[in-house]
Structures are given as C-alpha cells and as structure tokens.
Amino acid sequence: GEDVEQSLFLSVREGDSSVINCTYTDSSSTYLYWYKQEPGAGLQLLTYIFSNMDMKQDQRLTVLLNKKDKHLSLRIADTQTGDSAIYFCAERLYGNNRLAFGKGNQVVVIP
C-alpha cells in the first residue's frame, strides 16, 4: 500500500540551504513530486522526478531519489523568505490516477 512519511517542521536562516526529506513504501511508484503550499493557497507543483532517475536539478532546487531506501529529498539552495511554506511530497503509482501525499513539512525562513 501507499504510505508517505515526512518530518513536520524545519527552521532555516535566509541564505542557507534547506533539505526536506520524505520516505515512501511502495516500490512501484513511477513519479515522485514536490508541491509547495503557501498559507491559504493551493498546491504549486515545484518539481518532480521519474523513478528511474537519481537526481534532478532545477535552478535552486535539487531532488535526490534513493530507490533502494525509498527516500526522496528536496534541497533548496540560498533559501529565501518567499520559500516559507508547507512542502508536500507525493508519489504516483504505475497505472494509478491517484497521488499519495505525505503529511507535509513546514519550512520557516528566518531573515
């Protein structure tokens, strides 16, 4: 079955790097996603990685996927105050229309 775990809270100073972690249980995941949610807003797709990749870099964002350990991480370089939000990881299984979301990780950036 699907079970996605995330730690709950991260505080980081502006300009530092922040790393958010996520673990999942279903090895048949095809895509893994990171979504950002600011207060009172919907989910904004940040980036995604296909399950046959180990790493994906997109400007300040780096996604690392360890399939053996079923571990996904998101690194945000040069964290800015606008990065303060809740970050959800999600997995999509092969042939499945659904996403399984983690509980979210709140990131607070201290100026």
Add this chain to the structure above:
Amino acid sequence: DAMVIQNPRYQVTQFGKPVTLSCSQTLNHNVMYWYQQKSSQAPKLLFHYYDKDFNNEADTPDNFQSRRPNTSFCFLDIRSPGLGDAAMYLCATREQGDTQYFGPGTRLTVL
C-alpha cells in the same frame, strides 16, 4: 494565465444548507480531482473523473457529490454541510501520463 480556476475562493454556508463549489480548467485535461484539506493535514482525495467516468473514494461520505457537465467544468456539491466539513477544497487536473495541477482552492466555512 490561470489554468485551474476555483470559485468562489471563500464560501460561507450554514449548517445543513446545500452548497456547490466550482472548478474550471483551460488545459483541456481529461482527469479532474476534488480534494478536501483540513488544517495542518495533507489533501485527501474525495473523487475524480476520468473523462466522464466518475471514481469515488471508498471513504468519501455520501454527503459529497460531484458533477462534470463537460471537459472544462467540475462541481462539488455538499448536500448537508456539517461543522466537520469546514476545510479547504482543492480541485486538480491531469492529462494522461502527466502531473496534477492544482487550483487555488476554496475555503469553506460552516456556521
């Protein structure tokens, strides 16, 4: 340009008074989703449409219904809202094989 549009952004209703939330998309995606998100929780899938095929989640209460009159529009009807139905309701769309794109959400308050 907005791609997934939800109206209204804020909706107040009375206990037991039927309410309809609206979602529209300019993406021409064939899959549309409705999620319920309560404070500090991950989005919870209520149901989704694959074209005209309706797919209800097993634990979605009967109080929640949906209509999709055409590709662009999808409605969430709550027949008799209770206090526990106060939440953010998120609509999302997806083209086959692609990622989910979320609208900004409708915040429902039940008095």
